[in-house]
Amino acid sequence: MNTTVNSAELSLPAPAKLNLFLHITGRRADGYHTLQTLFQFVDHGDTLHFSTRSDGQINLHSELAGVAAEDNLIVRAARLLQQAAGTQLGADIQLDKRLPMGGGLGGGSSDAATTLVGLNHLWQTGLNEDQLAEIGITLGADVPVFVRGKAAWAEGVGEQLTPVELDEPWYLVVIPTCSVSTAEIFSDQRLTRDTPPITLAAFREHGGRNDCLPVVAARYSEIRNTLILLNNYCEAKMTGTGSCLFGAFPNEREADKVRARLPATLRSFVAKGCNVSPLHQLISK
Numbered sequence: 001m002n003t004t005v006n007s008a009e010l011s012l013p014a015p016a017k018l019n020l021f022l023h024i025t026g027r028r029a030d031g032y033h034t035l036q037t038l039f040q041f042v043d044h045g046d047t048l049h050f051s052t053r054s055d056g057q058i059n060l061h062s063e064l065a066g067v068a069a070e071d072n073l074i075v076r077a078a079r080l081l082q083q084a085a086g087t088q089l090g091a092d093i094q095l096d097k098r099l100p101m102g103g104g105l106g107g108g109s110s111d112a113a114t115t116l117v118g119l120n121h122l123w124q125t126g127l128n129e130d131q132l133a134e135i136g137i138t139l140g141a142d143v144p145v146f147v148r149g150k151a152a153w154a155e156g157v158g159e160q161l162t163p164v165e166l167d168e169p170w171y172l173v174v175i176p177t178c179s180v181s182t183a184e185i186f187s188d189q190r191l192t193r194d195t196p197p198i199t200l201a202a203f204r205e206h207g208g209r210n211d212c213l214p215v216v217a218a219r220y221s222e223i224r225n226t227l228i229l230l231n232n233y234c235e236a237k238m239t240g241t242g243s244c245l246f247g248a249f250p251n252e253r254e255a256d257k258v259r260a261r262l263p264a265t266l267r268s269f270v271a272k273g274c275n276v277s278p279l280h281q282l283i284s285k
């Protein structure tokens with residue numbers, strides 16, 4: 001990713017995440033689902049460009065189809081940080097969007113996290129990681145893992161994070177054309193919500209599945225068919241509530257080989273799994 005750092009401007013990556021498995025273990029009284037999942041990052045994603053303004057305005061100069069600027073998680077994250085830190089500074093922000101929306105790759109959440117981390121740095125507001133993650137969770141369940149930037153075992157509604165060391169294979173990620181809303185899958189009657197909790201050790205030994213997949217596959221024939229296709233070449237999995245599917249490969253060449261065999265109409269990318277998010281790899285330098 002193209003990234004630069006100087007005092008008043010900053011360009012930073014907002015990488016995608018994959019859910020290597022996703023078990024739904026219950027539902028809380030407020031309707032939110034308890035789950036277990038493993039998050040890992042990939043070195044592919046959006047890029048955000050920030051520059052400081054002295055007048056306090058937050059201006060996002062890139063449009064996202066179907067999302068009003070005020071609803072954009074980038075603008076919402078910037079405003080929340082401004083309030084929490086009590087700063088008079090603002091920002092001009094540009095977004096180079098590469099990640100599909102409703103793809104289960106966490107693009108919106110990652111954009112929000114990169115905004116929190118990036119503007120905290122640029123504005124010198126000095127909030128710590130816990131404070132940024134606390135702001136993040138109010139924007140979406142997946143924001144804290146991007147703020148912390150470490151591959152993690154997640155429980156609760158996804159906010160209880162334990163960093164883990166995982167293999168870092170290459171992934172082929174396939175992007176069906178349909179976009180899946182997380183809320184729609186979590187409200188489907190057919191979703192099973194009673195998978196018994198497992199341990200990380202049990203996952204390492206026996207693996208896990210994605211409990212949302214049967215519901216997503218029943219609702220979207222395109223995802224069903226893409227899964228069958230990808231399963232010819234690897235053990236195909238779905239990330240989050242879809243739509244994206246992925247398979248793991250020992251090296252880039254193997255992943256590229258399978259990618260070359262897919263129909264040209266099917267969007268996809270090959271990326272390396274990372275236990276440290278590309279955002280954090282950059283800012284810790």
Ligand SMILES: C[C@](O)(CO)[C@H](O)COP(=O)(O)OP(=O)(O)OC[C@H]1O[C@@H](n2ccc(N)nc2=O)[C@H](O)[C@@H]1O
Nearest residue numbers: 019031032033109140141142157158182183186240241
């Ligand atoms: C499924 C995952 O992608 C796994 O990484 C995430 O848990 C979803 O994270 P997200 O897209 O950031 O989701 P949010 O924007 O927080 O929630 C969207 C909607 O999904 C449902 N939702 C979400 C997370 C959760 N643990 N239980 C839920 O029931 C809620 O109806 C919520 O209104």
Ligand SMILES: Nc1ncnc2c1ncn2[C@@H]1O[C@H](COP(=O)(O)OP(=O)(O)OP(=O)(O)O)[C@@H](O)[C@H]1O
Nearest residue numbers: 072073101102103104105106107108109111182240
């Ligand atoms: N900066 C943003 N980028 C993408 N989506 C955004 C953004 N701001 C707000 N949104 C809204 O959030 C929704 C979810 O987008 P996102 O790209 O995070 O989906 P996702 O990858 O399926 O997420 P998850 O894996 O967390 O379920 C979009 O449909 C859009 O309406």
